[in-house]
Amino acid sequence: MTDLLVAENLCKWYGDYLALDQVSLTIPKGSIFGLLGPNGAGKTTLIRIINQITHPDEGRVLFNGTPLNRNHIKNIGYLPEERGLYKSMKVGEQALYLSQLKGLSHQDAKVRLQYWFDKFGISEWWGKKVQELSKGMAQKVQFIVTVLHEPELLIFDEPFSGFDPINANIIKDEILKLRDKGATVIFSTHRMESVEEMCDHIALLHNSKKILDGKLSAIKQAYKSNTYEIGLKHQQPEGLKTELAGLLTSEAVSFQVFEEELKLRVALKNGLGSRELLAALNERAELVYFKEVIPSANDIFIQKVNEQRKEEHGQA
Amino acid sequence: MDKLKLIIKREYLAKVRNKSFIVMTVLSPLLIVGMIAVVVFLTRMNSDQKRVIAILDESPYFGNQFITGPELSFLDLVDLDLETAKDSVASMGYYGLLHIPDGKDITDITEKIRFYSKSSPSMTVTGMLESRIGKRIREEKLEALGVSQQKVQELASNFEMRTATFSGERSVKGVNELKAAIGGAFGYLIMMFIIIYGAFVMRSVIEEKTSRIIEVIISSVKPFQLMLGKIIGTSLAGITQFVIWIFSASLLGVVVFSLMGIQWNELNSRTNLPPETMDTINQAAASNEIVQIYMTELFKIPWFTLFISFIIYFVLGYLIYSSIYAAIGAAVDNETDTQQFMLPVIMPLMLAIYVGFFSVFDNPHGPIAVGFSLFPLTSPIVMLMRLPAGVGADGVPWWQLITSIFLLMLTFIGIVWFAAKIYRVGILMYGKKPTYKELYKWLKYN
Structure with a gap:
């Protein structure tokens, strides 16, 4: 069994609005799975179904091979995007209450909380009321409560919002450590740089449909467009352009003079490789640098969503 | 079930520890008892301070009607003319002056009866005066019709309906x-x-x-x-x-x-x-x-x-x-x-x-x-x-x-x-x- 969670053909209606349309996902054990998509794409609905907060109208979810049921609650830790704490309750009591609701005993919860509070250096907050804490402080407490019962599956919805860069890094490291210990992480975010850094698998939702999923590295390979970034010592960009015209596609060509240097961003015609381009350039100029452009997750996200929008407009 | 217990416990404690809840719990009985005490106290003070009403009675009929009671006390003024009486009542700070002038018969007199006070008198005071005067008028009229005081008292009937259920048990109103x-x-x-x-x-x-x-x-x-x-x-x-x-x-x-x-x-x-x-x-x-x-x-x-x-x-x-x-x-x-x-x-x-x-x-x-x-x-x-x-x-x-x-x-x-x-x-x-x-x-x- 290598897949922790399998979603099959999930559909969810809110009245007349279709929030999820035949969405299927496979989340491998031990992965950090990025769930991406514009606002309103259906990410939160999907996450709520996994948390059994709502139930799908069609389709099913398998957790470790068995259909999702209430016993799985204690195996899941969820940090929602809209998160908060009881304002007038003391931090320690509140953390104890929330972890007991996840099924930990009072004793266990206390021991583990002390460990985490020590680790984050926040032990002196134990007796404070939540309303005395800053937003970032409260977020730390929420993070601890999410991971405290050591669930197999962790779901983070925009985990870094509200953290300063230093604390965001601490949280990021903790998430990676938890993954190394065997947890699987679902990571829903708009921040593409953290997707790049952390995720090994992604799925892209748009307008209630899944439009892309798979291993991030494989997706990147599939989406690279034979584009190269080159620096040259050359004085006549226009001349060079015409000379290279036979190799290049008309799209994605840019020539830019930068002091002594000419910066090129070019896309090759199908069937041609870096070898042909290099050979052609070597004859004409002195090469400063040469690299293949691998699309970022951000690029893929934007490209894919735009394609989808065009398609829908075409239909309409 | 355990989770339900946890939730009940939290909700209970959150409520009971809430400051305004504690304040309400402690203060409400104090407030209620305090309010009743204040009302009782004020009523007593009010009634302790008897209203004094001066009476200038020039008629022969009302001699024994105005006996000082728990709420009102009466003060007979003798041999004063109305204006002097008004002045002295005002200067003494009494509640009011009841003037009963003399006349040819009781009907004539009652039409001339006036009550003078600083401002409009309270309903309780006028009510009590009216009932006393009314009672006296009735007695007087009955006497004129030839019914004696004694007979009037015999006439008084405090009838109260006694009720029973069909099965014969006595029942009470209310x-x-x-x-x-x-x-x-x-x-x-x-x-x-x-x-x-x-x-x-x-x-x-x-x-x-x-x-x-x-x-x-x-x-x-x-x-x-x-x-x-x-x-x-x-x-x-x-x-x-x-x-x-x-x-x-x-x-x-x-x-x-x-x-x-x-x-x-x-x-x-x-x-x-x-x-x-x-x-x-x-x-x-x-x-x-x-x-x-x-x-x-x-x-x-x-x-x-x-x-x-x-x-x-x-x-x-x-x-x-x-x-x-x-x-x-x-x-x-x-x-x-x-x-x-x-x-x-x-x-x-x-x-x-x-x-x-x-x-x-x-x-x-x-x-x-x-x-x-x-x-x-x-x-x-x-x-x-x-x-x-x-x-x-x-x-x-x-x-x-x-x-x-x-x-x-x-x-x-x-x-x-x-x-x-x-x-x-x-x-x-x-x-x-x-x-x-x-x-x-x-x-x-x-």
Whole structure:
């Protein structure tokens, strides 16, 4: 069994609005799975179904091979995007209450909380009321409560919002450590740089449909467009352009003079490789640098969503 | 089950530790007892300070009518002319001057009687003067007709209707009202409890929504468990508060009143009735027989059934209303948006109380009373008002009691199901001010 969670053909209606349309996902054990998509794409609905907060109208979810049921609650830790704490309750009591609701005993919860509070250096907050804490402080407490019962599956919805860069890094490291210990992480975010850094698998939702999923590295390979970034010592960009015209596609060509240097961003015609381009350039100029452009997750996200929008407009 | 217990415990503690809750619990009995004490104190002060009324009587008729009593004292002025009398009364600071001039006969005199005072006199004062003068006029007229004082006294008849049931038992007037009032007290208690603690439930739901903790919690427990735990926890806190209130208020009451030296019977008998009427009432009440009839009537109230029914109606009624409150709390984002939904909730409660006081008191088994004691949203209050009249042949028919409870249970299941659905969808909806139409849509969500 290598897949922790399998979603099959999930559909969810809110009245007349279709929030999820035949969405299927496979989340491998031990992965950090990025769930991406514009606002309103259906990410939160999907996450709520996994948390059994709502139930799908069609389709099913398998957790470790068995259909999702209430016993799985204690195996899941969820940090929602809209998160908060009881304002007038003391931090320690509140953390104890929330972890007991996840099924930990009072004793266990206390021991583990002390460990985490020590680790984050926040032990002196134990007796404070939540309303005395800053937003970032409260977020730390929420993070601890999410991971405290050591669930197999962790779901983070925009985990870094509200953290300063230093604390965001601490949280990021903790998430990676938890993954190394065997947890699987679902990571829903708009921040593409953290997707790049952390995720090994992604799925892209748009307008209630899944439009892309798979291993991030494989997706990147599939989406690279034979584009190269080159620096040259050359004085006549226009001349060079015409000379290279036979190799290049008309799209994605840019020539830019930068002091002594000419910066090129070019896309090759199908069937041609870096070898042909290099050979052609070597004859004409002195090469400063040469690299293949691998699309970022951000690029893929934007490209894919735009394609989808065009398609829908075409239909309409 | 463990999770439900956890939730109940948290909700209870959150409520009981809340500062304003503690303040309310401690202060309310103090306030109530204090207010009663102040009212009693003021009344006594007021009556301690007797109003002095000067009387300038130039007629031969009213000599012995104005005897100083508990509220008024009279001062006879002799041989003064009216203007001097007015001046001296004003300068002495007396309450007023009653001028009875002489005339050819009593009718003539009474038309000339005037009362002078600094500002318009109080109703009590003029009322007392009028009754005294009126009594004297009647006596005088009767005498003119040849009826002697003695005969007048013989004429006085304090007739009071004695009533009995068909089976021959003696019954007393007012006992129905008394019984309905006992039931009404229970019904009123239920209404107050629903309004106060239902609103607490609602506020607590709104707090969870606005603090955004709700999603964390319902990823661990079912929304229904949370709603139920919240309702139970809050009502336990409410019961705690009620018990504290009753104990501390009665304790405080005893302490304060014994300190102030107020007798309980003084509180009860202090009325503004003229002394004669008071006497009759006291005589009647003193008659052992009637007291005994009241006692037996009170014993005839089916206390056990009443108590059991109170528990049933209280629990079901409270659960129905507080789950509606929870649903309202879930549907809105802040308390100001609750207004549009509150009226339909408060209305049946108000209706029940009004119907109870205007219809059930008068006719506990009439069609209106029966109707409202069957209708589930009003039955907890109205049925409890009817019950003291007894259950069975000459009281509330058994079928009505059973039907009423049965309907209440059905409604309970229906409303809780309905409220739980609204609640489940509502707690995750932000930034929308929902309409009834929207709520109806939510019911269809899976």
